[in-house]
Amino acid sequence: MNFDLCVKLFFFALALASPVYAKCPKERQLCSQSGEYKHCEEEDERYPAGTKKTNLIYCDSMFCEPEGFQHDYITRNHDQTPHQNKWKRAKIGERATLHDVCLLRNGMPVTRECKLKDYRAEWEATDQWDPVVCLRRFREQTISEDLNTLHDEVLEGRRRTNDTQGRREMTGLMRTIFRQRDRSLLPVDVHMTGQMFGALMQQDKDAAVIVDLVSVCKEIMSCDSQVLRLSAQLNATNTLLNQFENYMDALPQQLVPKEQCGKVVVKPMSDEAETATTGVETYNLSDIGIQALITGNISVFFANPECDFITGIAIFSASAENRRASPSGFWYRFLRFSEDLDKIKRESDLETAAFLPESLWKDVKGKGVTYLIFKIYAHDALFVETSLQRSRRPRSKVISISIPGLENNILPQPLPFLLRNENLRDPDANALTSGSGCGFWNYQTWSNEGVTTSNSSNLLKDLIIECHTDHLTQFAFLVGGSYRTNDLGEEVLITPINEKVLDIISIVGCSLSLLGILGIFLTAAIFKSWRSQASTKVLLHLCLAMCLQMVLFVFLNTDDVSEKLVTNGDTVRCVALGAALQYSILVLFSWMLIIAFLQFQRYVTVIGIERPPRYILKAAIVAWALPLVPTLLVALIDPDSYIPTKAQLSTDTGICYPSGYGLIFGVVLPVSMITVSNLVIFVYVFYSISHSLSQSIHKSEKKMVIKQIRLSIMLFFLLGLTWIFGIFAFMQAGVAFSYLFCITATMQGFVMFVYFVLLDSANRRLWVGLICPTKMKMDVQKRTAELQSMTTSSTNYTSRSH
Incomplete structure (x- = not known):
């Protein structure tokens, strides 16, 4: 093999093993799109000036690649199956969201930062995180799912952003998503929108998408301040x-090129149909060097x-002869560099104004500046301070x-601008003159560094x-003052769609069951x-x-009680409550199995079977003692399984109850x-009754059908077949099974009271005789008279026959 080729291969392999993080922004941008290795030449401070050094850029070192991640969802069916998710691709410094958007109660996404370590991107560690629990579905109508799908398509390359058509389709779809009036915005939507704007920044800037971008920002500025x-x-x-x-600042050359100066604009005014679709008024006045995008929240000139010679803009709150009208709710006029600042200041209904005087314009023009951009924000919605205590x-x-091309954004001489003091319209009781003045974000x-205020000593009383x-x-x-902002850490913006509904169903059902059980005990x-009777x-x-089970579940072993026990460190009591609830459920099912066996003997087995002596006592010993075995095994082997996790307690879904293998096997x-x-016994009993009904010709068919239906319903509730719905809910077969389980399982006591007391003719007569003895006596006399009448008629008929 050629020696020079071997050397090249060796250094190439060495470069792959230890990639260099080179300072070649353009090349790195190309790399991030192609995923290939690129070479670039750069000046290195370690070498003499003008010396070029070739570095090998490892493209993927700029990004953290998708990685698997498991988390849980807030549920009410003790779902213990972690959801397999994955982190989205992110570049260094970004906080990535999950592929299946994972939201907390405050609408915030679960995120993970992509950090720079050893000259390459690396995910932050998650070892110290608490278990992550997200909302699966929630009651509020939001745009998060649609926006997340679009974000995935952009990151995974299924939606193009590297050509004009692809960018326009992407921003158009994003604008349509945000303009859905029946849906609200969440913090996750703001986060993902910023990331998609960042993806656009990595591509060629396209003036055709700015209407969509302004429309999206307008909608975000309209959302709730929380x-x-x-x-x-x-x-x-x-x-x-x-x-x-930054995107707006990159577009003036496309929108107001010098070649268009003085040329007649065919359609200078905004199109009403387009404005209705986008919510943005667009004005093409390129003949005088102006392009405007106007909305009620944000406008760009x-x-x-x-x-x-237009170097500024003035915004007003009312019309006048020399002002242009905007349907968005304000009036404006353009300012030339020869304007007098004092005259502008005295104009009526002025809201804000800024312009470059002639001397300043000549200075910046001499530095190679050509364009100016003015953006007017109607309020400070996007300028959010995270500190709870503010002094202004x-x-x-x-x-x-903005002045594109101006080095470091430093002006050679001060630039004047005017602002209306809105404190005069709506006085702030906390406002102080001290600390008030002009400032920047x-x-x-x-x-206020580098910004001066040229007004009287009492700024709070000055109009402009x-x-x-x-x-x-x-x-x-x-405006200066002491402003305290409430902490939104525990704010709840979205609630699980099923959580409260299932809670209400469970509480109502258990209450009815307890009343039914009380009625049964009272009757006995x-x-x-x-x-x-046996x-x-x-x-x-x-x-x-x-x-026992319902009292524990509704009153003793609740979310609040469990949280208090865990917080106070009383884990022994928590284990005891969890074991008691587990035991009560197993005892309940043991009796259901015994009843099923007795029903099988009654309706399926050959008639004449003899019950063993004291079979009720023996059945009671088995039903109350056998569940102790799995309960004690779980409590002794894995007592920690009864303790709810911090994530469960924080989302009000944790009670003292087995989890993990303790739940599965116990x-x-x-x-x-x-x-x-x-279930097998129920099918056999149902088949036996149906078979007997088909062969019976001496009894009323209607009465037998009613009896069969009543018996089927009773067996369905009594034998615990409703818990089949619970098993399917546990296996995540669908939220419908959670509803069916909560409705049917919690109503068992009430159904038994209806069947065994209200619908049973013998018990009904006992209650009627107790409550209304007179009516009962009259009914007995009436029935006796009818029986005697039937007997007399039969005797007379027999005599006539003879």
Whole structure:
């Protein structure tokens, strides 16, 4: 093999093993799209000036690639199966979301940061995280699912952003998603939008998409302030604001080129149909060097002073002769560099104004500047401070001034701008003159460094505030004072769609069951003839077990009680409560199995079978003692399985109850075996009754059908077949099984009361005789008279026959 080739291969392999993080932005951008290795030449400070050094860039080192991740969902059916998810691809410095969007109660996404370590991207560690629990479905109508799908398509390359058509389709779809009036925005939506804006920033800037971008920002500025404050915890508002500003600043050459100066514009006014679709008014005035995009929340003006010496904009709250009207709710006029600042300041209904005087324009023009961009924010929704205590707050519109090409955004001389003091319209009781004045947003807080205020000593009483700045960014009039913001850490913006409904169903069902069980015990206590029957004794044991389970579940072993026990460190009591609930459920199912066996003997086995002596006592010993075995095994082998996790307690889904293998082998397995056995018995009993009905010709068919249906319903509830729904819900077969389980399982006691007391003719007569003895006596006399009449008629008929 050629020696030179071997050397090249060796150094190439060495480079692959230890990739260099080179400073070649253009090449790195190409790499991030192609995923190939690129070479670039750069000047290295370690070498003499002008010396070039070739570095090998490892493209994927700029990104954290998708990685698997498991988490749980908030459920009410003790779902223990982790959901397999994966982190989305992210570049260094970004916080990635999950492929299947994972939301918390406050609408925040679960995120993971992509960090720089050893010159390459690496995911932050998750070893110290608490178990992640997300909402599967929630009641509120949001755009999160649609937006997440679009985000996935962009990241995975299924939706193109590297050509004009693909970008326009993507931004058009994003704009359509945000303009769904029947859906609300969540913090996750703001976060994902900022990331999609960032994806657009990596491509060629396209003037055709700016209407969609302005429309999206307009909708975000209209959402609830709590949503934006929460999203700011992920730096989402700053990311979105920065990406939007940078994208707008890259487009004036396409929108107001010098070649269009003086040329007649065929359609200078905004199209009403397009405005209705996008919510953005667009004005093409490129003949005088202006392009405008206007909405009620945010407006952008691109200016080329070379066309008509326009170097500024003034916004007003009312019409006047020399002002242009905007359907969005304000009026405006363009300012030339020869304008007088004092005259502008005295104009009526002025909201904000900014322009470059002639001397300043000549200075910046001499530095190679051609274009100006003015952005007017109607309020400070996107300028969110995360600190709870603030010493000032904006009380004016926010005006952003950009001059593309100006080095470091530093002005050679101060630039004047005017702001209306909105504190006069709506006085703030906390406002103080001290600390008030003009300021700028530094993407952390409001500051006044490099910005001066040229007004009287009592700024709170001045209508128009005059400001000057020596640098460019976003500006506002700030009112001093002490402003405390409520902590939104525990804020709940979305709630699981099934959680509260299932809770209500469970509580109502258990309450009815407890009333039904009370009715059964009351009937047995009053009427000795009924409680002395063997079938009644079995029923009373079953009701006792059911009552124990419901009292534990509804009153003693609740979310609040469990949280208090875990917080206070009383784990022994928590284990005891969990074991008691487990035991009560197993006892209940043991009696269900015994009843199923007795029903099988009654309806299927050959008539004449003899019961063993004291079979009720023996059955009671088995039913109450056998469940102790799995309960004690779980409590002794794995007591920690009864303790709810922090994630469960934080989402109000944790009670003292077995989990993991303790749940599977200590509850699910025995319950499943008994349920399957009862199902088989139910089918046999139902078949036996149906077969007997088809062969019977002496009894009324209607009465037999009613009896069969009543018996089937009774067996369905009594034998615990409703827990089949619970098994399917546990296996995540669908939320419908959770509803069916909660409705049927919690109503067992009430159904038994209806069947054994209300619908049973003998018990009904006992109650009627107790409550209305007179009516009962009359009924007995009436029945006796009817019987005697039938006997007399039969005798007379027999005599006549002879």
